Every structure is written in C-alpha cells, then in structure tokens.
Amino acid sequence: MLRGNPDIGVYNALPRGCELCRLGGKLVVYITGECGDNCYYCPVSTERFGKDVMYANEAEVKSLYDFIYEAYRMNAAGAGITGGDPILAIGRLTKLIRLFKDEFSSDFHVHLYTSGRYVTNDVLRELERVGLDEIRFHPVKEDYLKAVEKALKFRFDVGIEVPSIPHEKEFLERIVEWGVKKGVKFININELELTERNYQSLNVQGYRVSHGLTGVKGSAELALSLLRKYESKNVALHYCSSVYKDVVETRTRFLRIIKYSAKPYENGTPEGTIVRAIVKSNSDLSDIGEKIGEGMWSISPDFSSHFSEVVLVEEHPDQRRLRITEKLINSKT
Ligand code: SF4
Known part of the structure; x- marks a missing residue:
C-alpha cells in the first residue's frame, strides 16, 4: 500500500x-x-x-x-x-x-x-x-x-x-x-x-x-x-x-548540525537556522559569547537587551554560514 x-x-x-x-x-x-x-x-x-x-x-x-x-x-x-x-x-x-x-x-x-x-x-x-x-x-x-x-x-x-x-x-x-x-x-x-x-x-x-x-x-x-x-x-x-x-x-x-555542533550562544530555530547577536564592547564577554574581532562579540540573543546596539543575524548552520537575515536593533530608539 x-x-x-x-x-x-x-x-x-x-x-x-x-x-x-x-x-x-x-x-x-x-x-x-x-x-x-x-x-x-x-x-x-x-x-x-x-x-x-x-x-x-x-x-x-x-x-x-x-x-x-x-x-x-x-x-x-x-x-x-x-x-x-x-x-x-x-x-x-x-x-x-x-x-x-x-x-x-x-x-x-x-x-x-x-x-x-x-x-x-x-x-x-x-x-x-x-x-x-x-x-x-x-x-x-x-x-x-x-x-x-x-x-x-x-x-x-x-x-x-x-x-x-x-x-x-x-x-x-x-x-x-x-x-x-x-x-x-x-x-x-x-x-x-x-x-x-x-x-x-x-x-x-x-x-x-x-x-x-x-x-x-x-x-x-x-x-x-x-x-x-x-x-x-x-x-x-x-x-x-x-x-x-x-x-x-x-x-x-x-x-x-545545530544539535551536535552549534555554539552555546547560538540559538537554533525550528526551520534549521541559527540566530546570534553581534555587539560592540570593550569588556570581556567570553562568559556569554565569543570574540569575533577588535571590540566585536558574537553573543546569545537572550542577552541583547543589555546592549544599546545589536545586529541580530540568522544563518544556515553549515560551514558556509549563508546569512538569511540581518537586523539592526537599537534599544535607545
Ligand atoms: S550529466 Fe548530470 S544528471 Fe547526467 S549523469 Fe552526469 S551528473 Fe548525472
């Protein structure tokens, strides 16, 4: 059948x-x-x-x-x-x-x-x-x-x-x-x-x-x-x-891939993408994320309300990291 x-x-x-x-x-x-x-x-x-x-x-x-x-x-x-x-x-x-x-x-x-x-x-x-x-x-x-x-x-x-x-x-x-x-x-x-x-x-x-x-x-x-x-x-x-x-x-x-190799600060979505937040900071944020450049950090979106300017990115989780969306969030506006 x-x-x-x-x-x-x-x-x-x-x-x-x-x-x-x-x-x-x-x-x-x-x-x-x-x-x-x-x-x-x-x-x-x-x-x-x-x-x-x-x-x-x-x-x-x-x-x-x-x-x-x-x-x-x-x-x-x-x-x-x-x-x-x-x-x-x-x-x-x-x-x-x-x-x-x-x-x-x-x-x-x-x-x-x-x-x-x-x-x-x-x-x-x-x-x-x-x-x-x-x-x-x-x-x-x-x-x-x-x-x-x-x-x-x-x-x-x-x-x-x-x-x-x-x-x-x-x-x-x-x-x-x-x-x-x-x-x-x-x-x-x-x-x-x-x-x-x-x-x-x-x-x-x-x-x-x-x-x-x-x-x-x-x-x-x-x-x-x-x-x-x-x-x-x-x-x-x-x-x-x-x-x-x-x-x-x-x-x-x-x-x-998300289940087995996403980083702790990367949030998985039901669609199979990951969402993370990018912020500028001169402080050490290694407890909640990872340094990705001079004064730039990739952190969990759960902490984004602590920062005045955040870029939220959604990406495929494979090695190419194809970016699907990128959204600037300014908490002061
Ligand atoms: S040409 Fe493309 S579809 Fe045809 S046999 Fe080769 S790989 Fe397969």
Missing part, C-alpha cells in the same frame, strides 16, 4: 539510505563534478559540474579527512556519495568509504550514485571490498542497464534512481519494468527540478515550474501515475518531490 503525502513523497518501502536521509543523518559527499555524460536536465550547478572538486554538505573541501570532520560535526549515521559520476574518482572514492568504515564502524551506511557508464566488474569488486552498502543507478541510456545487471551479483543493495521527465514516459516505464523483472531492491523516481544551470534547456523543451519552488510541471503527476501502475509489483517504489528535499532532508540535516 502506498503511503505518504503526494506533495512530498510517496512510497511502499524506503531504502535504508532514504530512511537515514529523512532523519537528516546522511552526510552529503560530492566527490567529483566530472561526468562522461551531459544530460540537458542535469541539476548540478555550474560551479561544480565538470570540475574535479569536492564538497562536504555545502562546503568545498580539499582533503578526504574534511569529510570525517564534517561527519563528526553532524554526528552522521551515514553518507550519500554523489557527483558528477563518482566512479571517475574511483581511487579516492574507495579510500573515503574505507575511511568512513574504519572511523565510524561498519554500521555507518554508505550509498553511492552513478550513471553506470564506467561501472565494471573490477569497480564493483573494489566497492564491495571497501564495504559499500547501497548503489543507485541513474541509467541515462538503456545501455547502462548492463552495469545494473552486473551489480546485482554483488552483496550491496542495488537500486535505480531516475528523474521523472514528462516526455520520457515510455523510457521510464521500460526502466521500471526492467528493474522489476531483474529484481532490483528499489526504484526511486524523483521530481524533475529546474535549477540555475538547467532552466534554459528545460524551458526550451516547454517545461515550467509548477510544484513547490522548483518542481517541473507534469513531473510529479507522471511519477505518481507510475507508482500506482506498478504498486502491486514486487519492488519498492518511491517518489521524492523537490519540496521534500528542501523541507525535510535539508532541514532535518541542519537541525542535526
């Missing part, structure tokens, strides 16, 4: 990687932006796509140990490794999976996204050896299903994860039917998203936003019709909306 909210996500069983993501427990690992494909709907940003860069959650990193540090900051229960195509960085990919398992135990759940283009038996053997738990294929072409078939002979869970593209209904149906016949563990169908990089090519095809902030018109409807059509088949089908990624996955991950 299908469960969930059609505006957010509908499923009949969730893969382990999705369960942990829903709880905000997955570190998002971007291992490389390089990819042999160039899909017109690719959501990866211009700063990342085609470049050999790494990101831990939202922050660019230079070393594999930065991923371990970020995993500690959020007390991660696992990691989802994406790209580009991570297989193009197979050396550091396998090294990182091994690092995770050695540092946090074999229970630290690692899932991986790939198109399958570069997946060979040797690659799969290496991934199994280092302890990969789950592999998700995005078969851009039907030819890439050969890689999925190879993966089914290994110990990790094998699934398919594809965007729901309204004019590719027949292709999607063939992929789902293939997956059902071959016995993949799950099939995730994601709402197609308009992003800064893909909106022009999607607009040319006639696609417009309709669902949430970024969901493409007709994408959710197609995904839900496929879930209903294949509901009785022996496969775990799941639809994930763009709203879900934002409202649930990112927010719960931010709440988790």
Whole structure:
C-alpha cells in the first residue's frame, strides 16, 4: 500500500539510505563534478559540474579527512556519495568509504550514485571490498542497464534512481519494468527540478515550474501515475518531490548540525537556522559569547537587551554560514 503525502513523497518501502536521509543523518559527499555524460536536465550547478572538486554538505573541501570532520560535526549515521559520476574518482572514492568504515564502524551506511557508464566488474569488486552498502543507478541510456545487471551479483543493495521527465514516459516505464523483472531492491523516481544551470534547456523543451519552488510541471503527476501502475509489483517504489528535499532532508540535516555542533550562544530555530547577536564592547564577554574581532562579540540573543546596539543575524548552520537575515536593533530608539 502506498503511503505518504503526494506533495512530498510517496512510497511502499524506503531504502535504508532514504530512511537515514529523512532523519537528516546522511552526510552529503560530492566527490567529483566530472561526468562522461551531459544530460540537458542535469541539476548540478555550474560551479561544480565538470570540475574535479569536492564538497562536504555545502562546503568545498580539499582533503578526504574534511569529510570525517564534517561527519563528526553532524554526528552522521551515514553518507550519500554523489557527483558528477563518482566512479571517475574511483581511487579516492574507495579510500573515503574505507575511511568512513574504519572511523565510524561498519554500521555507518554508505550509498553511492552513478550513471553506470564506467561501472565494471573490477569497480564493483573494489566497492564491495571497501564495504559499500547501497548503489543507485541513474541509467541515462538503456545501455547502462548492463552495469545494473552486473551489480546485482554483488552483496550491496542495488537500486535505480531516475528523474521523472514528462516526455520520457515510455523510457521510464521500460526502466521500471526492467528493474522489476531483474529484481532490483528499489526504484526511486524523483521530481524533475529546474535549477540555475538547467532552466534554459528545460524551458526550451516547454517545461515550467509548477510544484513547490522548483518542481517541473507534469513531473510529479507522471511519477505518481507510475507508482500506482506498478504498486502491486514486487519492488519498492518511491517518489521524492523537490519540496521534500528542501523541507525535510535539508532541514532535518541542519537541525542535526545545530544539535551536535552549534555554539552555546547560538540559538537554533525550528526551520534549521541559527540566530546570534553581534555587539560592540570593550569588556570581556567570553562568559556569554565569543570574540569575533577588535571590540566585536558574537553573543546569545537572550542577552541583547543589555546592549544599546545589536545586529541580530540568522544563518544556515553549515560551514558556509549563508546569512538569511540581518537586523539592526537599537534599544535607545
Ligand atoms: S549523469 Fe548525472 S551528473 Fe552526469 S550529466 Fe547526467 S544528471 Fe548530470
């Protein structure tokens, strides 16, 4: 029986990687932006796509140990490794999976996204050896299903994860039917998203936003019709909306970062942001905050009434500290 909210996500069983993501427990690992494909709907940003860069959650990193540090900051229960195509960085990919398992135990759940283009038996053997738990294929072409078939002979869970593209209904149906016949563990169908990089090519095809902030018109409807059509088949089908990624996955991950690494003077909000106050003072305020510059202190908003001029800032809690609002409060006015 299908469960969930059609505006957010509908499923009949969730893969382990999705369960942990829903709880905000997955570190998002971007291992490389390089990819042999160039899909017109690719959501990866211009700063990342085609470049050999790494990101831990939202922050660019230079070393594999930065991923371990970020995993500690959020007390991660696992990691989802994406790209580009991570297989193009197979050396550091396998090294990182091994690092995770050695540092946090074999229970630290690692899932991986790939198109399958570069997946060979040797690659799969290496991934199994280092302890990969789950592999998700995005078969851009039907030819890439050969890689999925190879993966089914290994110990990790094998699934398919594809965007729901309204004019590719027949292709999607063939992929789902293939997956059902071959016995993949799950099939995730994601709402197609308009992003800064893909909106022009999607607009040319006639696609417009309709669902949430970024969901493409007709994408959710197609995904839900496929879930209903294949509901009785022996496969775990799941639809994930763009709203879900934002409202649930990112927010719960931010709440988790706040819980485990916010400073004592930073107040968390239910939206997954932090609020702090910036004040000028020549006194030592280290009991209620932290010095951030000459005569400048970051303190808890709870003490702001003691100061004549306060700047209240609201930020994302990840390492980028993206500022959402900044408000000057002058208690003398
Ligand atoms: S395979 Fe994935 S990362 Fe590569 S171009 Fe297509 S959508 Fe983008």
